[in-house]
Amino acid sequence: MSTTTTTPDRPTAPEYTPTDRTVPTRARQRASYDRALVHAILDEGYVCHLGFIRDGAPVVLPTLYGRVGERLYVHGSTGSRPLRMAGSRAAGAGSGEAEAPGLPVCLTVTHVDGLVLARSAFHHSLNYRSVVVHGTARQVTDPEELRTALDALVDHVVPGRSADSRPANAKELAATAVLRLDLDEVSAKARDAGPNDDAEDLALPHWAGVVPVAPRTGAPVPSADLDPSITLPAYLTAL
Amino acid sequence: MSTTTTTPDRPTAPEYTPTDRTVPTRARQRASYDRALVHAILDEGYVCHLGFIRDGAPVVLPTLYGRVGERLYVHGSTGSRPLRMAGSRAAGAGSGEAEAPGLPVCLTVTHVDGLVLARSAFHHSLNYRSVVVHGTARQVTDPEELRTALDALVDHVVPGRSADSRPANAKELAATAVLRLDLDEVSAKARDAGPNDDAEDLALPHWAGVVPVAPRTGAPVPSADLDPSITLPAYLTAL
Numbered sequence: 001m002s003t004t005t006t007t008p009d010r011p012t013a014p015e016y017t018p019t020d021r022t023v024p025t026r027a028r029q030r031a032s033y034d035r036a037l038v039h040a041i042l043d044e045g046y047v048c049h050l051g052f053i054r055d056g057a058p059v060v061l062p063t064l065y066g067r068v069g070e071r072l073y074v075h076g077s078t079g080s081r082p083l084r085m086a087g088s089r090a091a092g093a094g095s096g097e098a099e100a101p102g103l104p105v106c107l108t109v110t111h112v113d114g115l116v117l118a119r120s121a122f123h124h125s126l127n128y129r130s131v132v133v134h135g136t137a138r139q140v141t142d143p144e145e146l147r148t149a150l151d152a153l154v155d156h157v158v159p160g161r162s163a164d165s166r167p168a169n170a171k172e173l174a175a176t177a178v179l180r181l182d183l184d185e186v187s188a189k190a191r192d193a194g195p196n197d198d199a200e201d202l203a204l205p206h207w208a209g210v211v212p213v214a215p216r217t218g219a220p221v222p223s224a225d226l227d228p229s230i231t232l233p234a235y236l237t238a239l
Numbered sequence: 240m241s242t243t244t245t246t247p248d249r250p251t252a253p254e255y256t257p258t259d260r261t262v263p264t265r266a267r268q269r270a271s272y273d274r275a276l277v278h279a280i281l282d283e284g285y286v287c288h289l290g291f292i293r294d295g296a297p298v299v300l301p302t303l304y305g306r307v308g309e310r311l312y313v314h315g316s317t318g319s320r321p322l323r324m325a326g327s328r329a330a331g332a333g334s335g336e337a338e339a340p341g342l343p344v345c346l347t348v349t350h351v352d353g354l355v356l357a358r359s360a361f362h363h364s365l366n367y368r369s370v371v372v373h374g375t376a377r378q379v380t381d382p383e384e385l386r387t388a389l390d391a392l393v394d395h396v397v398p399g400r401s402a403d404s405r406p407a408n409a410k411e412l413a414a415t416a417v418l419r420l421d422l423d424e425v426s427a428k429a430r431d432a433g434p435n436d437d438a439e440d441l442a443l444p445h446w447a448g449v450v451p452v453a454p455r456t457g458a459p460v461p462s463a464d465l466d467p468s469i470t471l472p473a474y475l476t477a478l
Contacts, residue, residue, distance in 0.1 A: 021296070047351055047365070049288035051299035057260070060290035060299050062349040062369050110301040112286055112454070117475075121393050121404045122411040126286070130301050154360050158450070165360045165445050172361040194462045206404050207469050209461040211397070211478060215351070218451035223433045230446050236356075239450060 012070075021134050022187035032188045041131045041188055042067045042109055046156040050074055051106040052137075065107065066152030070183045072107060072133065073140070073149035075176070086139050086179055102136040107181055115211040118195035119204040127210060129190040137179040149178045160235035251309075260373050261426035271427045280370045280427055281306045281348055285395040289313055290345040291376075304346065305391030309422045311346060311372065312379065312388035314415070325378050325418055341375040346420055354450040357434035358443040366449060368429040376418040388417045399474035 015033040016022070024031050032038075048065040051058060064075045086103040114127035140146050150173075151162040168176065195208045217239045220232060255261070255272040263270050271277075287304045290297060303314045325342040353366035379385050389412075390401040407415065434447045456478045459471060 021293075021298075047349065047367075049290075049299050049301075049347055049349070051288075051290040051297035051345070053292060053297050054260075057343050057373065058290035058292050058297055058345045059260075059373075060288050060345045060347040060371070062288075062347060062367065064365070104296050106290070106297045106299045108288055108299040108301060110286065110288070115396050115456070117397065117400065117404075117459075119405055120407070120411070121389060121401060122407045122415065124393050124396060124400070124404070126303065126396070128286075128301065132299070134296065134298075150360060154363050157354050157363060157365070158356065161356065161363070162360060165356075165363070166358055166440055166443055168359070168361045172359070176361065194460075197462075201405060202464055203466075204405055205466075205469060207459075207461070207472050207475065208465050209459055211459045211475065212457035213454055214457070215452055216455035217354070218453065220356075220446075220448055220450045221433075222446070222448040223436075225441055226447050227442075227444075230444060233446050236446065236450065 016184070016186045018187070019134075019185050022132070022185055024187070024189065027189070030189045030191055032190065033186070034188065037190075038131050038183070038186055038188045039067065041111065041129045041190075042072070043156075044111060045109045046153075048072075048074070048107050048109045051108070052103055064153050064157065065109070066149065066154075066156040067183075068148055068152045072181045072183060073152055074107070074137065074179045074181065075150075075153045086137055086177075102138040103179070105135065105137045105179075105181060107133040107135075107137075112213050113192065114213055116191075116193075116195050117208055117211065119197045119201040119206045119208050123196050123198070125191065125195070127191050127193070129188065129192075131186065131188050133181060133183060134185040135181050137181045140178040140180050143173065145180075146173055146176070146178055149180070150176065153178075158235060158239070160233075164233055164235070255423070255425045257426070258373075258424050261371070261424055263426075263428065266428070266430075269428045269430055271429065272425070273427065276429075277370050277422070277425050277427045278306065280350065280368045280429075281311070282395075283350060284348045285392075287311075287313070287346050287348045290347070291342055303392050303396065304348070305388065305393075305395040306422075307387055307391045311420045311422060312391055313346070313376065313418045313420065314389075314392045325376055325416075341377040342418070344374065344376045344418075344420060346372040346374075346376075351452050352431065353452055355430075355432075355434050356447055356450065358436045358440040358445045358447050362435050362437070364430065364434070366430050366432070368427065368431075370425065370427050372420060372422060373424040374420050376420045379417040379419050382412065384419075385412055385415070385417055388419070389415065392417075397474060397478070399472075403472055403474070 051060045066073045110130040116125040154162040290299045305312045349369040351367050355364040393401040
């Protein structure tokens with residue numbers, strides 16, 4: 001669970017400003033720039049797909065993320081490729097510069113809500129909600145921001161968990177790299193409807209409708225070395 | 240459900256050949272090039288995240304995919320951005336060329352299997368399986384291959400569904416663009432284990448273990464205009 005606090009230097013207009021990159025070429029009616037909707041979609045997830053360019057080619061990697069106000073944080077060890085690239089760019093920027101040039105990225109979060117089965121193969125579809133963020137990711141160097149980001153990452157996976165685990169120590173903080181991506185150039189897209197069959201297909205003998213889909217968490221499996229006197233915390237039974 | 244038929248011109252060695260792009264810089268022990276594992280991960284899903292470069296910047300979009308042997312197919316209308324780009328490149332290739340240059344892409348499929356809760360915030364992780372495919376996507380122009388691809392796309396969403404829906408007609412085929420991506424430069428990555436806490440943290444009073452996660456399908460919701468005499472087909476009750 002992310003906080004809803006916005007960082008002081010960010011705007012809080014009810015909508016993000018559309019740009020050439022965030023106006024889709026098709027299904028425009030499914031696009032939204034509503035800030036609250038974007039936040040809600042982001043807060044429901046914890047895995048994003050992060051795209052960047054390496055050696056001139058696109059790369060897409062799944063990774064954990066967390067939201068704090070109008071900033072997203074992406075987690076990885078300092079050895080991971082996107083973080084190394086952002087870091088090496090920063091290192092090459094010269095010691096006199098205030099900010100590293102950063103890594104151009106596209107960060108996408110998708111929730112599948114339903115399988116849309118139409119009478120015609122052509123009109124099969126999905127109900128879904130997604131957010132696409134374009135921008136430049138920069139490595140977090142401020143220790144306080146790094147701690148805030150790590151808490152957000154852990155709390156996105158399980159709300160309330162960061163308060164019930166040992167915080168990162170200095171050695172771990174040094175081994176952890178986190179990228180920050182501002183929520184500026186952002187759009188959400190969603191479909192939430194039944195099948196859209198052509199009128200002449202309605203009499204066909206095929207079942208049509210929506211099969212709901214959602215992630216389900218199963219019963220937590222304690223670690224083999226867990227002290228048996230430690231019972232399941234409330235934030236896990238609530239899942 | 241994909242067929243396991245391989246196209247005649249593709250190799251069927253038990254492993255994909257690693258390349259610079261498919262050898263990870265970290266967690267190498269989690270990487271695999273096993274063809275059967277890659278196929279199994281791909282066949283379990285239907286939504287991928289497709290990365291490409293537009294105007295020099297990375298773009299990542301969620302989209303449906305299907306597998307047929309050693310080929311992946313990605314679906315979209317002819318108006319969608321990646322397909323238009325592949326199409327416009329093809330148009331610019333000159334009429335004398337045998338094959339369009341295509342669109343460099345990275346296609347990633349991720350399944351989250353569990354939330355790994357360690358005593359330390361630092362060791363929190365996910366259990367997951369993912370496949371990353373690098374390559375050049377090309378628009379499918381052969382009508383027979385297009386039909387095969389569309390069947391695979393529908394059957395990935397619900398196995399058996401393509402046989403129980405009206406096949407695409409000529410007009411629909413003309414309005415549908417499908418990109419093909421060969422499975423050549425491919426890796427799988429997986430984590431399937433409990434938390435990896437440091438020895439000195441084992442006595443901490445925090446619950447540790449794994450919370451299993453899996454997608455769940457709910458009870459199918461018939462379309463409001465569905466003939467009530469049409470009962471739920473067996474391939475849907477099996478979900």
